[in-house]
Amino acid sequence: MILIVIWELAYKFGGFPSMVKVLERIIELIANNTLEIAILISLRRLVIGFLISLILGALIGLLMVKLKYIRDSLGEFIAGLQSMPNVCWVPFAVLWFGLNEKAILFVIIIGSVFAVSMAIESGIKNFTPIYVRVAKMAGARGFSLYKEVIFPESIPVILAGVRQGWAFAWRGLIAGEMIASSMNGLGQILTEGKKYNDINEIVAVMVVILLLGFLIDKLVFQKIEYAINRKYGFVKA
Structure with missing residues (x-):
């Protein structure tokens, strides 16, 4: 309700497009299947890129945990790279790969992999030492120590990093699609709106992107986070 009021005030006094016009444009994009196709293409790229970044981020994070010289040499560098828009x-993606699918995937991966790696490294490294000592006294060693003690305690930090990585991947997807506008997707519709000075179409896609991001976070990540936290006793059943 508050957002609707703000929108109406922006429309009347700030030159923002009418909510009615934006909704009409969304309906038009749905009616001619443009929006549905764009969403499916964008989500496919997003899922592929994010899964790759999870794998790479996990490997980098674990290497930083296990090998001190890698952590000392790469830790601050990776933290700096994570802060880059x-x-x-x-x-770089365009120069290396051209205007194609690989360039978009590269932007998605490079934008999210460092957040994942930093979260894994931070979560595993900053465990409570007394828990580990008690587990070792009980006979836990090697993989079982990580599985039963270190990993469960690291879960909140890791999950927060994964959600942050997803947000970065989402932003990277749109940025990549806007540059490689011939590759379809939501970014292409944004680029076409800019090309034809169609503010209604631009805002319509922005609304769709916002809603998709909210729904994915609400229906996927929050549910996964709740289920895992409940399994390990961080929340009450």
Whole structure:
């Protein structure tokens, strides 16, 4: 309700497009299947890129945990790379891969992999030492120590990093698609709206992107986080 009021005030006094016009444009995009196709293409890229970033991020994070010289040499560098906006990687992607699918996937992966790796490294490294000592006294060693003690305690930090990585991947997807606008997707519709000075179409896609991000976080990540936290006793059943 508050957002609707703010929108109406922006429309009347700030030159923002009418909510009615934006909704009409969304309906038009749905009616001609443009929006449905764009969403499916964008989500496919997003899932592929994010899964790759999870695998790479986990490997980098575990290496940083196990090998001190890698953590000392790469830790601050990776933290700096994580802070870079996704759009900074777009020129590199275009130069290396051209305007194609690989360039978009690269921007998605490079934008989220560091958040995942830093979360895994931070979560595993900053465990409570007394829990580990008690587990070792009980006979836990090697993999069982990680499985039963270190990993469960690290879960909240890791999950927060994974959600942050997903947000970065989402931003990277749109940035990549806007540059490689011939590859379809939500970014292409945004680019076409800019090309034809169609503010209604631009805002319509922005609304769709916002809703998709909210729904994915609510229906996927929050449910996964709740289920895992409940399994390990971080929340009451």
